[in-house]
Amino acid sequence: MNGPLHGIRVLDVSRILSGPFCTMLLADLGAEVVKVEKPGAGDPARTLGPAVGEDSAYFISVNRGKKSITLDLSVQEGQRLFQRLVPHFDVLVENFVPGTMARFGLDYQRLEKLHPGLVYASISGFGQDGPAAARPALDIIVQAMGGIMSVTGEPGGEPMRPGASLGDSVSGVFTALAVVSALWQRQVSGHGQYIDMSMLDCQVTMLENAFSRYFATGQVPGPIGTRHPSATPFQAFRAKDTNFVIALITDDIATWRRLCQSIGRPDLGNDPRFADNAGRTKHVDFLADVLQEVFRNQPASYWLTRLTEAGIPCGPVNDIKAVIDDPQVKYRGMLTAIPHAFAGTWQVANTPFRLSGSTTGPAGASPRLGEHTRQVLEELLGLSGHDLDSLRSDGVI
Amino acid sequence: MNGPLHGIRVLDVSRILSGPFCTMLLADLGAEVVKVEKPGAGDPARTLGPAVGEDSAYFISVNRGKKSITLDLSVQEGQRLFQRLVPHFDVLVENFVPGTMARFGLDYQRLEKLHPGLVYASISGFGQDGPAAARPALDIIVQAMGGIMSVTGEPGGEPMRPGASLGDSVSGVFTALAVVSALWQRQVSGHGQYIDMSMLDCQVTMLENAFSRYFATGQVPGPIGTRHPSATPFQAFRAKDTNFVIALITDDIATWRRLCQSIGRPDLGNDPRFADNAGRTKHVDFLADVLQEVFRNQPASYWLTRLTEAGIPCGPVNDIKAVIDDPQVKYRGMLTAIPHAFAGTWQVANTPFRLSGSTTGPAGASPRLGEHTRQVLEELLGLSGHDLDSLRSDGVI
Numbered sequence: 001m002n003g004p005l006h007g008i009r010v011l012d013v014s015r016i017l018s019g020p021f022c023t024m025l026l027a028d029l030g031a032e033v034v035k036v037e038k039p040g041a042g043d044p045a046r047t048l049g050p051a052v053g054e055d056s057a058y059f060i061s062v063n064r065g066k067k068s069i070t071l072d073l074s075v076q077e078g079q080r081l082f083q084r085l086v087p088h089f090d091v092l093v094e095n096f097v098p099g100t101m102a103r104f105g106l107d108y109q110r111l112e113k114l115h116p117g118l119v120y121a122s123i124s125g126f127g128q129d130g131p132a133a134a135r136p137a138l139d140i141i142v143q144a145m146g147g148i149m150s151v152t153g154e155p156g157g158e159p160m161r162p163g164a165s166l167g168d169s170v171s172g173v174f175t176a177l178a179v180v181s182a183l184w185q186r187q188v189s190g191h192g193q194y195i196d197m198s199m200l201d202c203q204v205t206m207l208e209n210a211f212s213r214y215f216a217t218g219q220v221p222g223p224i225g226t227r228h229p230s231a232t233p234f235q236a237f238r239a240k241d242t243n244f245v246i247a248l249i250t251d252d253i254a255t256w257r258r259l260c261q262s263i264g265r266p267d268l269g270n271d272p273r274f275a276d277n278a279g280r281t282k283h284v285d286f287l288a289d290v291l292q293e294v295f296r297n298q299p300a301s302y303w304l305t306r307l308t309e310a311g312i313p314c315g316p317v318n319d320i321k322a323v324i325d326d327p328q329v330k331y332r333g334m335l336t337a338i339p340h341a342f343a344g345t346w347q348v349a350n351t352p353f354r355l356s357g358s359t360t361g362p363a364g365a366s367p368r369l370g371e372h373t374r375q376v377l378e379e380l381l382g383l384s385g386h387d388l389d390s391l392r393s394d395g396v397i
Numbered sequence: 398m399n400g401p402l403h404g405i406r407v408l409d410v411s412r413i414l415s416g417p418f419c420t421m422l423l424a425d426l427g428a429e430v431v432k433v434e435k436p437g438a439g440d441p442a443r444t445l446g447p448a449v450g451e452d453s454a455y456f457i458s459v460n461r462g463k464k465s466i467t468l469d470l471s472v473q474e475g476q477r478l479f480q481r482l483v484p485h486f487d488v489l490v491e492n493f494v495p496g497t498m499a500r501f502g503l504d505y506q507r508l509e510k511l512h513p514g515l516v517y518a519s520i521s522g523f524g525q526d527g528p529a530a531a532r533p534a535l536d537i538i539v540q541a542m543g544g545i546m547s548v549t550g551e552p553g554g555e556p557m558r559p560g561a562s563l564g565d566s567v568s569g570v571f572t573a574l575a576v577v578s579a580l581w582q583r584q585v586s587g588h589g590q591y592i593d594m595s596m597l598d599c600q601v602t603m604l605e606n607a608f609s610r611y612f613a614t615g616q617v618p619g620p621i622g623t624r625h626p627s628a629t630p631f632q633a634f635r636a637k638d639t640n641f642v643i644a645l646i647t648d649d650i651a652t653w654r655r656l657c658q659s660i661g662r663p664d665l666g667n668d669p670r671f672a673d674n675a676g677r678t679k680h681v682d683f684l685a686d687v688l689q690e691v692f693r694n695q696p697a698s699y700w701l702t703r704l705t706e707a708g709i710p711c712g713p714v715n716d717i718k719a720v721i722d723d724p725q726v727k728y729r730g731m732l733t734a735i736p737h738a739f740a741g742t743w744q745v746a747n748t749p750f751r752l753s754g755s756t757t758g759p760a761g762a763s764p765r766l767g768e769h770t771r772q773v774l775e776e777l778l779g780l781s782g783h784d785l786d787s788l789r790s791d792g793v794i
Contacts, residue, residue: 005578005582006582008581047648047674048627048646049627049675050610050627056609056613057609057613058606058609058610058627061605061606126725127725129729130724130725130729131724131725131728132724133725136708137644138628138631139644140623140625140631140632140642140644141642144640144642144713144715145720145725147715147716147719147720148559149714150715150717151561152549152557153550153551153560154551158633161549161623161633162545162559162563163547163548164548164603164606165606166603169605170567170570170603171749173567174750177426177750178401178752180578181426181750181752182752183581184401184577184580184581185402185403185754189754193754194752195753197749197750197751198729198751200726201731201749202749204720204731204747207561207717207720207746208458208745208746209562211720211745212453212454212745213447213455221560221716223560224560225557225558226537226546226557227558228536230453230455234535236537238555243541244541245537245538245540245541247534247535247537247538248535249413249441251444277445281446308532311533312533313535313538315534315541315542316541317541318541318544318547319617319618319619320544320547321617323542323543323604327528328523331526332524332527332597334597334601334602335608346612349602349605350598350601352568352571352598352599352601353574353592354524354595355575355578355591355592356592357582357586357588357589358579358590
């Protein structure tokens with residue numbers, strides 16, 4: 001079995017995270033990804049610590065299963081070679097600041113002429129147009145401007161950044177979806193197209209619930225700790241030893257009563273104030289305090305066992321080590337080993353795609369800088385050993 | 398122009414958020430989505446406040462551009478009708494607790510026989526197998542178990558939930574990508590397949606950087622406020638009036654010196670401790686304090702102007718109203734109006750997909766419960782008015 005995108009070739013000139021996360025997903029789904037890196041330097045993520053051998057742990061994980069070629073896109077000879085490569089690929093992904101690819105003579109308008117079937121995806125902080133288009137952006141900039149930081153944190157406290165680079169990675173997933181959708185349309189139209197993805201746009205899309213609440217109530221949502229804005233109880237509680245979470249969104253009184261029964265407080269199940277979700281949310285401050293008083297008396301494992309038996313959605317607040325050791329995460333193989341030159345093997349977060357008729361997941365090690373330059377340029381462009389040596393001595397590859 | 402997925406038909410029996418977010422994206426990309434809801438009750442998200450007319454703001458936004466039919470899948474006649482509908486669709490999406498669709502006689506094994514080309518996607522909290530498979534899950538459960546809460550929050554503080562339902566929405570995006578990839582493969586293989594997506598798996602994939610750091614250092618990452626773990630300065634600062642963010646990940650000394658120059662502290666640019674990203678990250682506590690002292694003296698707009706002029710990635714920490722008013726968000730049309738029976742029009746977060754050869758975005762209003770039952774069952778199954786009346790009086794539709 002092959003991955004569902006087997007046969008698709010992706011030319012990837014993206015760096016750091018948003019683009020590489022996108023092409024990681026495409027590679028996990030079976031596409032062949034050729035990463036184009038700057039000779040000598042490579043993707044800046046290679047040096048974004050902590051280091052494992054000559055690369056960073058960060059780079060290894062996001063670039064598993066890709067090939068690497070070096071090519072200097074800032075010089076004419078590099079641009080010519082790149083233009084010769086393009087017709088061999090279905091997809092191009094880049095995440096330079098807007099205008100950069102045009103400066104290289106490698107914008108969509110030009111490459112489309114060489115290869116009308118090309119799906120060309122640009123990811124940028126703010127999109128290809130608009131007053132902020134030319135400004136550089138990195139993850140926290142769009143997390144801040146997109147609003148999620150303003151609704152994350154302690155009530156009344158400072159805005160907080162979610163502890164993962166969601167500004168990058170979320171835009172990477174959206175872009176991968178746009179790319180495969182454009183490939184689908186190419187089957188019908190015969191033509192590729194240009195995809196203009198903005199990291200900030202993606203943040204706005206992900207936050208939709210906060211906008212809905214604002215438009216419905218006129219109130220600007222702020223941080224509310226671990227709570228859900230319109231479901232109760234739906235938050236973290238502190239048990240005797242550690243934190244755990246409960247989540248209820250139902251109006252089904254029987255479920256609420258099972259919860260109350262299971263924690264030894266059947267009286268709460270008969271309190272009319274708490275009979276439905278809207279009532280519990282209205283009285284959330286009081287109810288949360290009452291529940292917290294109950295939960296502090298026993299360890300989290302005690303409550304999780306009782307609540308699980310009662311069919312109430314609940315779970316531990318895992319730290320990173322606990323995630324790795326979690327029986328369900330282990331069972332699903334969500335941490336998996338890829339080969340690595342320095343370390344033998346290296347553990348990475350696995351792909352979430354489980355398809356009955358396809359193989360998915362990391363296709364191999366992350367590439368050393370330029371590991372496949374010779375192979376790719378020989379196979380696709382028919383360059384000779386002599387050509388390659390002279391390109392190398394000129395610093396083009 | 399049509400959306401890239403024009404012509405794709407999606408039968409959607411999902412509720413609340415993860416599945417509906419997935420099919421919202423498919424609808425934004427041009428697919429026809431028919432939402433199957435329980436007669437009388439409908440998707441529980443319809444009552445998950447705040448309300449707008451007879452629906453919730455939440456429901457309106459996520460279900461824009463879909464059709465709604467009512468069908469009771471817990472009774473045989475409803476199941477038979479559903480089985481007759483399936484061959485008219487390319488994709489089925491469901492997010493019941495595992496086992497539910499099998500209990501209805503509507504699992505993949507059975508439906509595949511009726512329609513080998515069907516792409517059947519299940520989203521569940523923990524996946525279809527493993528020790529936790531049968532347990533119900535909602536957003537915060539997988540955000541807690543997947544580790545992101547453990548790395549979000551003040552240093553040394555309690556774990557924090559990012560203020561958006563990323564446990565749901567992220568799994569929705571991943572599932573949409575898996576669905577379109579399986580459609581792509583169907584072009585080659587002629588067969589659909591079963592997709593088993595776990596919300597917890599998706600969380601693990603999104604958190605990859607924290608795992609990489611743990612495997613590289615052996616240290617369990619904890620919350621570090623708004624900071625980035627391996628880039629400095631990359632965090633929020635408090636200006637005289639409000640917060641703003643800066644993000645630098647480069648080793649380029651010229652960029653760092655431009656930053657220092659622009660804030661009137663050229664001395665920091667010449668301090669060898671801060672000459673590269675690794676050095677700045679090593680001394681982050683000291684450096685962040687120094688910068689904070691500088692930034693508190695002027696309002697955020699002052700710093701943002703100067704830093705932007707110097708080409709340093711930076712931005713405001715927008716609250717929800719500020720996001721809506723942000724010039725770039727406005728320019729890109731990321732809040733957009735859809736028709737709504739009660740309110741005339743209703744503002745929703747727009748789609749992030751911008752394709753040069755396709756129309757994307759909300760295709761219309763969210764449906765009233767069962768608004769399209771008659772139309773869909775007449776057109777696809779050829780049911781008569783008499784059939785429909787009798788199904789309705791039996792409570793099947």
